[in-house]
Amino acid sequence: DLGGGTFDVSLVVVENGIVEVKASHGDTHLGGDDFDRLLIDYVTKRFKEQHGVDLKSDLRATNRLWVAVEKAKCTLSDRPFAGIREEFIVGNHHLDMEISRDDYEETIRPMLRKTMDTVHACLTDSLFLPKAIDKIILVGGATRTPLVSQMLQEDMGIEPHHEISPDLIVSMGAAIQGAAISGVKTKSILVDITPYTFGTRAVGEHEGMMTDDMFVPVIKRNSSLPVSKEELFYTYHDNQEKILVEIFQGDDPLASDNIFIGDFWIKGLSKARAGSPILLNLELDINGILKVTAKEKTTGLSKTVTMDTTKKGNVSNLEERRRNIAAFLEEDEDAGGEADAFSSDIEDKQNLIVRAKGLRKRAEGLLSTVNEEDAAELSSILEQSRHAIAAQDWETVARLNESLSDMLFYLED
Structure with missing residues (x-):
């Protein structure tokens, strides 16, 4: 449970309707607010390098920055880049800055490592090994940061569950518990999720060898619907003028071993060196309609295609x-x-x-x-x-x- 100001880990055993807490550990001074603070330090440092002005010396500018940074942090959960723009934030200076998810995650990585230390301390107290854990449930908006799930999966060997919004899960649990205390029979909660992973084909390394058939997931299975995710890719050749965007459904590391959904070309790219950034956005609604947008980041050139995933073969x-x-x-x-x-x-x-x-x-x-x-x-x-x-x-x-x-x-x- 990684909330705004605190972090807690609990290991529970659920059997025959009885929930037993085996161990709990936490840090009452670690949470999403600390991520905001680190991001503010990052932004103010870059702003001072550009304009020679310390935003922290102006209370009004600092308050505006808190709001803008928190919004950017949320955006980076689903997008590889986020813009922070505030006009006349101090004097005649405007704040116009772009932050990448990679830079943000590297900034907060040491703090997230502390959360993993707490997870292992909880396991030690409970006398459980990581392989004995069946499910990991994420609670709190700060867990939306992709690096949180990545580090948990690397350390525990289990992919965390994302079926229920981490922002709502506590209130939903409290409502169920309140109903149970008052004698109301509670039914199962129905949450719309996608049972399939959707992604694209790219060049990358598979089993120690380079391949042009690597499958890169964008929307992962068990994501709650509707869902929108965006990932960053790069051109492979100098002066590359077009890209074939191919969409697949499945979890195999090779694209050709998954189910082909559809493809399209985006043409007229600017002539640039290899490594020009391309943004790929996938939006999936509750009816199985997938909207795919490919966009050249430097020019804004984009193309959007809608695909019906319900008419394709299943697993x-x-x-x-x-x-x-x-x-x-x-x-x-x-x-x-x-x-x-x-x-x-x-x-x-x-x-x-x-x-x-x-x-x-x-x-x-x-x-x-x-x-x-x-x-x-x-x-x-x-x-x-x-x-x-x-x-x-x-x-x-x-x-x-x-x-x-x-x-x-x-x-x-």
């Missing part, structure tokens, strides 16, 4: 598809075909086929836009890939996947 469909591919490959082995060590693993074959299909879709979308020479080379690789899959030549399929992936990197910029 069971994905598992069935994987089983069918595995069965197909097993039948090929049973037929007596000679298999080498590379092709003996059904999962490897399945991943090769799924990745080949994903690369094929991207390549086919480029055939009409590239020059004749590149189009001919793409067509040749696609044809070779089809023949290799039909012949179950998995080494060749893997090699062609890499060749096609490398070629797409250059053609898509």
Whole structure:
């Protein structure tokens, strides 16, 4: 429970309707207000460097800053950047500053580490090990900071629950307890959540190797609805003029192993060096309608597309598809075909086929836009890939996947 001014941890055992508190620990001088204070120090330091004026010396400016900083802190829970803008905050000086979530989280990280020390102290008092914990429930608005969940998951090995708003959970519990004391029978509370994770495909590291098929979650499963989340990505090439935004549903670390929801191009990006920031915003409503917005941060160029997630395959469909591919490959082995060590693993074959299909879709979308020479080379690789899959030549399929992936990197910029 990380509130405005205090921090508490309780380990409870719930069995047969009885709640037993095994241990509690806390810090009555640590909370969201302390995060505000650190953020104010950060802002005033930067402002003094820019204008030579100490905002803390002006009481009125300080009061305005408290309000602005608290609002920015809340924004950073769901967005990678937040702006702090106050006109004539002191004299003729305006406050116009942008803060990144990374800078904010690094500022408060030492304080959050203290909360983790308290969590472990509570475990020690209760004589429980982290692996014995079934659920972690977050309480208090300050727990919305993504770094809180990240540190808990890293330390405890459990993903905290987000089904109920941390701002409302205490009042809801108090209402239920009050009803129980007064003799009113309470029913289960229905909270709309998304059972699925939604994210995009990006370039990144997977199992120690770079891949262009990494899945990056944006909206995580069990998030309460409606929900809006935004993450920061970067262009991969110098002078990259367009980006293919692909949306997937699932929890597999590889995008091609998840359910494809839809895609679109955002074109006309400014010619800049690799690493130009791109903001990706996902908004999901209670009807399963997903609004996806990609925006070039430096120019404001953006494109928004609406996708209906209810008409796509669900997780069971994905598992069935994987089983069918595995069965197909097993039948090929049973037929007596000679298999080498590379092709003996059904999962490897399945991943090769799924990745080949994903690369094929991207390549086919480029055939009409590239020059004749590149189009001919793409067509040749696609044809070779089809023949290799039909012949179950998995080494060749893997090699062609890499060749096609490398070629797409250059053609898509």
